[in-house]
Amino acid sequence: VGYSLYLDLVENLRNGQTRHDFPLGDEEKRCRHAIELAKQGKQVALVCSGDAGIYAMAALVYELIDREPCRIAVEVHPGISAFQMASAKVGAMIGHDFCCISLSDLLTPWVTIERRIKAAAEGDFVISFYNPRSLKRTDQIVKAFDILRPHRNADTPVVLASNLGRPEEKVRIIRFDEFNPEDVDMLTLVMVGSSQSRAFKRGDGKTYAYTPRGYAKKMEAR
Amino acid sequence: VGYSLYLDLVENLRNGQTRHDFPLGDEEKRCRHAIELAKQGKQVALVCSGDAGIYAMAALVYELIDREPCRIAVEVHPGISAFQMASAKVGAMIGHDFCCISLSDLLTPWVTIERRIKAAAEGDFVISFYNPRSLKRTDQIVKAFDILRPHRNADTPVVLASNLGRPEEKVRIIRFDEFNPEDVDMLTLVMVGSSQSRAFKRGDGKTYAYTPRGYAKKMEAR
16 A cells, blocks of 8 residues: 555565555545555555655554554554665765754644754754655745754755655755755755764765764864 | 674675674774775675664764775665664654754763753654663763653653664653653663654553654644
């Protein structure tokens, strides 16, 4: 059971396994369908991309079985979320304390999101923004950068990553002051470094970025 | 190359592959050894547990090749970090915005850590604490809960997880006001819910916990 695009990515569908395709959106319907099949005694995989536990279907399934108890067994199998792959592709951006914030205000009031961005800015976290922008929602990422600006240097590395792990994968490191909201769409992960994050060029001509845990400072202190 | 305990977990060491065992601690020495072998033209895997990018060796390797440039290719392969597995084991605790904070003040000054805990408390994140306690460091997790107390209800779910994915795995959900620092050691991950996180008992008698993304509120609003 899943969004068609994700089911297409599943390799080796075995004999006897049936695809239950759903369109984008209406996550509740998708989860209810999976739960219904399980109630009928079927073994069901509700397929998500990234980590099923992170901005995906696991929480909704638990929400539904909390409100409407039923006798099905549920197991969550974690996966690699976009922020982990983005960090790995550019180096080691999440090498120290980090947070993830979804900018979608479809289900969360904007005041709550704004409070989180302020807290993350003041707490000097490496921040990954999920759902930064949609066709109808273009303001949020602009506001987020406005909140962050007083707390981050102009050269703070920012990672823009889309289609991670797919042939169309695109990952870029830019400076905080180079950020252009037009470069971002619904499928982009935007990761803003902490005050300690650093970008540097290697001999291969490519730029890498990481957030040190403090070993270098320790070396200097010796 | 890696900490012996992690190398023991590697299955199917292939012919021609050599183990380079290192004791716990002195991460710099371990990373330098891996870099040296790579410089000699060897293909090297620096093995970490969890995600190599999260509180592990990836950032230190990038720190070292930033300070002392060399001509080796580096690839980071992300993995499942303890907070993801802990969340999955109990349900879906990281179903909404979350952060990770290391409480180790070996490399990070306590004032910085304290500022992060305050920010995470005010931002209402689901918070995962790594390195909550060691034999010498017993204060930090107590202070962390003191900072969080005014911002979290007494019944906020707290997850204590250790030895995730190993035979000795132990995962418990308790209430915020039941937290006892004596139940925590160096290898425990401590995850504190947000104001929205919820624990509930299922028909199997077990307690599960999740952080809703807001679908239920949306349903009510209809």
